Amino acid sequence: MRETFASLPLALALLGLPPQLSAAGDTIRITIKGGDLAAPIEIADREVVAAFSVWSGPGTSTNEAQGLIVDWSRGVAEPPKGPRVYEVSFHTTRRDPGTYVVSYLIDPSTNKGYVYLPGKQDAGYRDNVWLIYRGVEGRWFHAWSAWEKVAHPLIAKGRKTHQ
Numbered sequence: 001m002r003e004t005f006a007s008l009p010l011a012l013a014l015l016g017l018p019p020q021l022s023a024a025g026d027t028i029r030i031t032i033k034g035g036d037l038a039a040p041i042e043i044a045d046r047e048v049v050a051a052f053s054v055w056s057g058p059g060t061s062t063n064e065a066q067g068l069i070v071d072w073s074r075g076v077a078e079p080p081k082g083p084r085v086y087e088v089s090f091h092t093t094r095r096d097p098g099t100y101v102v103s104y105l106i107d108p109s110t111n112k113g114y115v116y117l118p119g120k121q122d123a124g125y126r127d128n129v130w131l132i133y134r135g136v137e138g139r140w141f142h143a144w145s146a147w148e149k150v151a152h153p154l155i156a157k158g159r160k161t162h163q
Helices: 002-006 008-013 046-050 125-131 143-160
Strands: 027-034 039-045 083-093 097-104 111-115 139-142
Touching: 008 046, 027 046, 027 143, 039 143, 097 125, 111 143
Parallel strands: none
Antiparallel strands: 027 039, 027 083, 083 097, 097 111, 111 139
């Protein structure tokens, strides 16, 4: 048994996977930028940030129905075309890289959010899967209502023209 665990870093290296895949860190800050925001939004309140851990949902040992900012229980989603897309970054205590990035949009007709996890062809994919490989990358999902309650008022207030 000891030999199996001792050879895990070597096996991961041969597969081209980082040996730190199981070593989690704390999410310490969330940044929302882009879209129609006048300036990036920083969420640093520990209690708020703790609710949206990078290490929750598919690809984790906990595999919750809701985690990160996604309602995983609702499955893959088809977002509307056209709404402005925001970049949401989860800054962690991990290093090299320590940030997990997703895309987020809000359907203006329903006020519902959608989350995209970068796929192999997208910028951010390599850094994300260095932190955690979920096996669902490259797809849109329904946003978690707990995230919408936090993010939507902040985004509305931060827009260039308070719509």
